[in-house]
Amino acid sequence: MAKKEGLIVIDRELCKGCYLCIAACPNKLIIISDELNQMGYYPAEYTEADSRTGDRVCNGCATCALVCPDLAIEVYRE
């Protein structure tokens, strides 16, 4: 069982839907929301890591935040 080491918070109102974070996340933890934000974009949405199976666990690598142009992502690490 892999330990959940990281966590991200996406501010959906800052997100402009460029989806660079989706392409960059090595663990495929980010998806496109199906609800528009106030600016009219479909923002990125973080899906909780599956720590039970050890699959798709956020390791807090911050690659998503590194490529995010709009500073919509904050990263936390244990």
Added chain:
Amino acid sequence: MAKKIFQRPKYLKKAVFHYCPGCGHSILHRLVAEVLEELDIGERTIGIPPAGCAVLAYNYFDVDMGEAPHGRGAAVATGVKRTLPDRIVFSYQGDGDIAAIGTAETIHAANRGENITVIFVNNGCYGMTGGQMAPTTLIGQNSTTTPGGRDVKRDAAPIDLSEMLAIARGSVYIERTAISSPKNIRRTKRALTKAFKTQMAGLGFSLIEVLSPCPVNWKMSPVDAAKWIDDTMTQTFPLKVIKDEVGKLD
């Protein structure tokens, strides 16, 4: 307890960028702000924005900011730096700004060896005015003024401004990087750090050219635009240290 390891840097105001989705300016602004914070020079830095998409950069950087007429960033930065030599002065200029209307000012500032840092954002077009051909537009690249692609005979070849500036006797550090992948973003930040350290050490003119996506005018998704930089743009503008008379700095 979870610790926050990535957040908005201190010298970037909490304002929503007016830049388009996936624009390289946004990432580059953040990198500059991070470097100013890490080197602890934000309180004595003065930035000079250009005409172009980044004209409103003073709305985002939380440091002292001026503004230059189109292309004159290096000339304005020269004046500021000579008047206030203890300040860290950078100009931030797009390719239309620095490589067309501002060519003369830039070359002479480099040749005089002004102790300033120039950040040159190369996105291969005039972004703000809607994607016209810039001096840096690639051969064959579509723009609103080169439909069907830039033609060497008709429109000339792209200009290698950074290489030209490397010939200038007063320049000491020139590097070309890109905002196209996590690796290249980190490399850009390292280059910016070295450029500002060059100025802090009083060594002379430094310039970082950054290949930067303009997805809207390139008519690509941000992900495809990043890939296009790596696959195509770097063929004409290879990523490298073009001049380094500085060596290692602490």
